[in-house]
Amino acid sequence: MADTDQVRGIAAHVNRLGQMDAVIHNAGVLHGPDIFQVNVAAPYLLTAVMQRPRRLIYVSSGMHRGGHAPIQKHAQVTYSDSKLYLTALAAAVARLWPDVLSNAVDPGWVPTRMGGAGAPDDLRLGHRTQEWLAASDDPEALTSGGYWYHQHREKPHPAIRDERFQDELLDHLAGVTGERLG
Template sequence: MSRILITGSAEGLGRAAAETLQAEGHDVIVHARNRSRAAVLDPLAERGAAVVIGDFAERDDVLRIAEELGDEPLDAVIHNAGVWSGRAVMPVNVIAPYLLTALLTRPKRLVYLSSGSHYSGSAAALKDTDWRGRTAGSYSDSKLFITALAAAMDRLRPGVVGNAVDPGWVPTRMGGPGAPDDLEQGHRTQEWLAVSDDAEALTTGGYWYHKARRDPLESVHDQDFQDRLIEALAAETGIRITAA
């Protein structure tokens, strides 16, 4: 049985992953933005899930959640929480998972939700990115950044399995009811990467779609870009990901 944190798990892909992993016997920690949204997690909590609450657009909330989870090791984190548009794009899609990666007691596996939109992202945008959310952020850029962070994990955290997943354009609240991809397939890959002992699931630095490894945008594996991204995030947050 694995102990797994799934962010953004009140609904959609995160909720589906939490339900599946709990049903398989894993110890899940679910997350909601506020107490009102957390109420929908009661069925999971009644079956033993722990619940953490915090708005990932607020750094203090992210830091508090990291502190609440304490020193008890996690086996995996599925960084599922995300927003499509508006001022919270960079804080939620990039800063929050970066901080949790840096602060949580070293999970063995890290799964970051990416998107096919990352192909439209720009490495050059890193220089002028507004991490604080004073202006609307670019979703495509945010997904490029988080995909590059996942790809860098084998250097940042040797021995930790880190991967990015494109769940497809699925009919969630974010994707909309007309989204063409399969919702069921949309959450299976991140579950597989979080717990499976399959040889492929134990590889690191991948970009996955429906359990198939794909080539991301070339800059994702550009070590210079990865380093500049990590330096920018460390400078912005005052917190650096360490190997230990």
């Protein structure tokens, strides 16, 4: 996901398969120089160049609340920043593409390689919300623009709902990737 050409290749392969019912953007890194590319630019690029699915789910984190708005264009982006941007991307897509259900999910701090063995959340609950948003006909799952934690809608960082912040992010991502959301 750190290599833009490989991300484009993934999108081209998926487009040859046809329209997807749902896409869950789950790739992510916690540390290193590729945080912005992997956690934000790659999901944006896939969203921009793949055929629109019926549902998009972006795996965020409760740590997005510690992120910085405006966009840290010339500074090292932190994990929290990247998850703030990703959650804002989900909200922007929900606003701009009313025919697509777009949501962000906090899976919780779960015991994975990334979360560590001591993470306190239940690993089984970590994926249920994504599955529910991707496939359920439950009226709550058929909504867009939400930020979810264990199948409950939660209030995200205030910047998420700021359309100017969303537009600034989209402009920045278009400049980084060379693609605009259609």
